[in-house]
Amino acid sequence: MSESVAAPLAPSRDLTSSNLLRRARAALVAIAFPAAVLLAWHVSTHGQKQGLIPPPSDVAVMLWDLAFGGINDDAFSATLGVHVFASLSRVFGGFALAALVAIPLGLVIGRVAAVRQLLDPTIQLLRPVPVTAWLPLAMIIFGLGPRSAFFLVFLGAFYPILLNTVFGVRSVDPKLFEAASMLGCDGGAQFRKVVLPAALPSVFTGLRLGLGFSWVVIVVGEMTGVQTGLGAIIMEARQLSRTEVVICGMLVIGIAGFLSDRAVLWINRRLLAWSPGHG
Amino acid sequence: MAEPTMPILEIRSVFKDFMLQGDRIEALSNASLKVPRGQFVCLIGASGCGKSTLLRILAGFETATRGDVLMWGKPIAGPGPDRGMVFQDYALFPWLTVRQNIGFGPASRGLGKAEVKDTVAKFLDLVGLSRFADAYPHQLSGGMKQRVAIARVLANDAQMVLMDEPFGALDAMTRERLQDELLDIWQRTKLTVIFVTHSIEEAIFLADRIVVMTPGPGRIDSDVAVSLQRPRDVSAPDFNEVRRLLSRKLHSHHGRKAA
Numbered sequence: 133m134s135e136s137v138a139a140p141l142a143p144s145r146d147l148t149s150s151n152l153l154r155r156a157r158a159a160l161v162a163i164a165f166p167a168a169v170l171l172a173w174h175v176s177t178h179g180q181k182q183g184l185i186p187p188p189s190d191v192a193v194m195l196w197d198l199a200f201g202g203i204n205d206d207a208f209s210a211t212l213g214v215h216v217f218a219s220l221s222r223v224f225g226g227f228a229l230a231a232l233v234a235i236p237l238g239l240v241i242g243r244v245a246a247v248r249q250l251l252d253p254t255i256q257l258l259r260p261v262p263v264t265a266w267l268p269l270a271m272i273i274f275g276l277g278p279r280s281a282f283f284l285v286f287l288g289a290f291y292p293i294l295l296n297t298v299f300g301v302r303s304v305d306p307k308l309f310e311a312a313s314m315l316g317c318d319g320g321a322q323f324r325k326v327v328l329p330a331a332l333p334s335v336f337t338g339l340r341l342g343l344g345f346s347w348v349v350i351v352v353g354e355m356t357g358v359q360t361g362l363g364a365i366i367m368e369a370r371q372l373s374r375t376e377v378v379i380c381g382m383l384v385i386g387i388a389g390f391l392s393d394r395a396v397l398w399i400n401r402r403l404l405a406w407s408p409g410h411g
Numbered sequence: 412m413a414e415p416t417m418p419i420l421e422i423r424s425v426f427k428d429f430m431l432q433g434d435r436i437e438a439l440s441n442a443s444l445k446v447p448r449g450q451f452v453c454l455i456g457a458s459g460c461g462k463s464t465l466l467r468i469l470a471g472f473e474t475a476t477r478g479d480v481l482m483w484g485k486p487i488a489g490p491g492p493d494r495g496m497v498f499q500d501y502a503l504f505p506w507l508t509v510r511q512n513i514g515f516g517p518a519s520r521g522l523g524k525a526e527v528k529d530t531v532a533k534f535l536d537l538v539g540l541s542r543f544a545d546a547y548p549h550q551l552s553g554g555m556k557q558r559v560a561i562a563r564v565l566a567n568d569a570q571m572v573l574m575d576e577p578f579g580a581l582d583a584m585t586r587e588r589l590q591d592e593l594l595d596i597w598q599r600t601k602l603t604v605i606f607v608t609h610s611i612e613e614a615i616f617l618a619d620r621i622v623v624m625t626p627g628p629g630r631i632d633s634d635v636a637v638s639l640q641r642p643r644d645v646s647a648p649d650f651n652e653v654r655r656l657l658s659r660k661l662h663s664h665h666g667r668k669a670a
Contacts, residue, residue, distance in 0.1 A: 321519065
């Protein structure tokens with residue numbers, strides 16, 4: 133969509149053979165480092181009977197069993213779906229709730245000086261407290277279990293979204309307000325037609341950061357007193373010395389976090405085609 | 412309604428003070444000016460002479476500390492669609508396409524969709540940007556952005572266009588072309604233009620009348636009618652004569668106040 137708009141002004145990205153070649157080379161470069169790490173891992177762990185770290189092939193087999201079963205047929209077999217679903221629902225639930233609270237609050241704090249004066253000191257005081265430090269308190273308030281994890285995700289996503297929204301609203305070019313009012317757009321309409329779109333790139337930066345934090349925090353949240361989830365499976369496997377399961381859990385979190393970031397980025401691109409930094 | 416002799420704009424003994432770190436700065440002192448409809452007026456002067464302040468008061472972005480600013484005899488109270496400002500750095504809405512930027516005013520005034528569309532098409536054509544209607548501002552050159560800004564103001568039925576060094580950020584060639592285009596639009600639309608610049612040549616090329624302002628405190632020094640025939644030739648002897656006169660007026664104050 134953005135390409136067709138740019139067409140009369142800038143040469144659109146063409147898919148010539150040289151372009152394909154460049155992409156292939158970029159992909160190759162991107163894969164080179166992980167491949168080297170994998171190789172080093174394999175060389176250093178392969179063939180040791182009682183190694184502490186399992187070789188990559190064991191992890192791959194475990195990952196298959198975790199996903200589909202039929203190899204080990206133990207308590208871990210074919211449970212990946214349940215754990216992924218549990219973590220995903222907590223991550224996106226907590227994240228969605230954080231966005232739902234933080235975006236409107238950020239818009240108001242950014243726009244209304246009285247609200248800013250009322251809330252900003254508290255926010256600045258609470259902000260340096262690491263989300264993980266909230267865990268004991270969360271367990272007291274919400275009890276041992278998934279609700280604490282949910283709360284931690286909410287908290288982890290809340291601050292980046294809130295602060296970036298406030299920043300976005302505060303940094304709207306004052307000339308745009310002048311331009312809007314000279315064109316007959318005032319008050320509430322100005323909020324809708326100037327503040328909201330102008331703050332959107334910042335809001336999206338906050339959403340991306342917030343979602344990233346959600347994945348960090350979910351593992352901590354699921355490590356105590358939770359039966360399902362990727363954090364829970366890592367913790368349980370650690371206690372049973374099933375290191376290959378631990379590594380599987382890490383891999384899946386990495387992939388899930390990456391894919392959810394891509395999803396936000398995709399929405400971001402669709403909405404912010406106008407912004408040179410985001411589109 | 413209005414008498415034929417009534418000026419579109421009347422500025423009566425306008426003062427503007429600013430507070431700067433506890434000090435009162437007199438940005439504008441006792442400025443008076445009457446502008447008849449359709450006139451092209453340039454405000455010229457060194458920085459700090461109050462020319463931009465005066466323009467912002469006309470736009471309604473600032474209020475005068477003392478004095479009256481009247482449009483068609485009525486005091487100016489805040490920004491309004493009858494006066495359109497063209498900023499040096501464009502101030503286009505980056506999230507709107509060229510078409511939507513031009514349509515912003517008409518849509519805000521509550522015109523119907525079809526009407527907005529017709530208005531936008533007309534002014535896109537006037538500034539020669541129909542091909543770029545769906546581009547976003549960041550995809551345009553500076554000259555194109557300023558054309559959009561001008562069209563945006565015209566599409567809103569502004570009777571008076573306020574321009575704050577609008578071509579100051581453009582390269583010389585683009586600036587000359589836009590000056591020609593602006594004059595063309597002005598002659599076709601009978602708009603009143605108040606144009607702030609610090610270029611003597613630009614002022615003489617464009618204006619019916621040049622108001623020279625001096626700093627410390629900012630005030631109107633002199634009011635020079637330019638009766639050269641249009642289109643004007645910047646290398647003609649009579650053009651140079653006006654240039655010499657103006658530059659003497661502008662520079663006679665340098666000894667008094669260090670810039």
